[in-house]
Amino acid sequence: MSDVAGFVGPETFMGLPAGLPRPGSRAAVLGVPFDCGTHPFRVGARQGPLEVRRESRLIRRYHPSLADVDVLSLLGAVDAGDVALVPGRIEDAFVKIEAAAGRILELGAVPVGIGGDGSVSLPLMRAAARYHKDLVALHIDSHTDAYPYTPDDRYNAATQFTNAAQEGVVNAGRSWHIGVRGFTYCPGVLEHTRSLGFRVVTIEELMRRGFAQTVAEFSQVVGARPVYLCWDMDVFDPSVAPGVCTPAWGGLSAREGIELLRSLSGLNIVAMDFNTVSPPQDVQGMAAQLCAHMIMEALVLLAAGMGLLPD
Known part of the structure; x- marks a missing residue:
């Protein structure tokens, strides 16, 4: 509905047109309002897409020193809305998430997922792998999310990359986890991640080598x-992104995170997601607003x- 008729349409990311990609659309935001509901007390990432969209109202379209053009219009970007699912019904939700992302890819656009907890990356990667052979994952996170699992707990927010490797969804031998740090709830996590074929770059190694050198090697x-x-938002330090599912101290500052994302220029990025914003634990929308900014940075990178x- 247009404002001429006296109606305002649904709240979308940065006011993008609502709906599926149309001819000329090269990117589509997709909300994934899902979390497994298994965290002892930080349940709430299912509310992330709504809050990131709300905070996106503070993000502007033009960046004089980066891209002084309307990048969203150049991309013909749209907001496809949220996947229709029930949080907690994990396998059913994963089928629906994969189908929704697949529809966006089928229409020729890059899906830009907003989680949701980290588990949503698995069905999103499954969809991308159906359209892009030899898919490689670049996982920016304080955790590898490639933990071992038990038969009765295969799918959770710490096992998505274990499943992706075992299913052959991604080329694990060329996929990297960058920014890993902090304490874990079981031993041998890095060894297990590496045994699947992944390369792990800890936060200490990243800061020692620098962003440019690390990304150049990747x-x-x-x-x-x-x-x-x-991109898991808990790669940021909790001082700048408090509202995440699993905060870990000693993370990136906002400036460092932006610099790291910008250093990814030249990569053939075909799908992406930004996850783990948990509004019930956020402070003044800090994590949600930073997430919205990072999505806009990623869209500039995509364009x-x-x-x-323009040159």
Whole structure:
């Protein structure tokens, strides 16, 4: 409905047109309002898409020193809405998430998922892998989310990359986890992650080597292969992103996170998600607003990679 008729449409990310990708659309935001509901006391990431959209009202379309053009219009970006699912019904929800992302890919657009907890990356990667062979994952997170699992707890927010490797959804031998830090609830996590084929770059190694050198090495490994970018908001320090599911001290500042994302230029990013914003634990919408900013940064990166930005 137009405002001429006296109606305001649904609240979308940065006021994007609501609906599925149309001819010329190269990116589509997809809300994934799901969390497994298994965290002892930080349940709430299912509310993330709504809150990120609300905080996106504070993000502006133009960036004079980065992309002084309307990137959203250049991309023909739309907001496809939320996946219709029931949190807690894990396997059923995963089927629906994969189908929704697959529909966006079928229509020729890059899905930009907003989680939801980290588990949503698995069905989103499954969808991307059906359209892009030899998919490589670049996982920016304080945790590897490649933990071992038991038969009765295969799917949770710590096992999505274990499943992705075992299912062959991603080329684990060329996929990296960057920013890993902090305490874990079981021993041997890094060894298990590496046994699946993944490369792990801890926060200490990342800061010692620097963003440019780290990403340059990843770029050499991945080449022109399609990349799935998974950005967990708890890679940021809780001082700048308090509202996440599993905060870990000693993370990236907002400035460092932006710099790291911008350093990914040149990668063939075909799908992405930003996850783990948990509004019930957020403070003044800090994590949600930072997430909205990072999504806009990623859209600029996407437009640049497609050659849409002026020289």
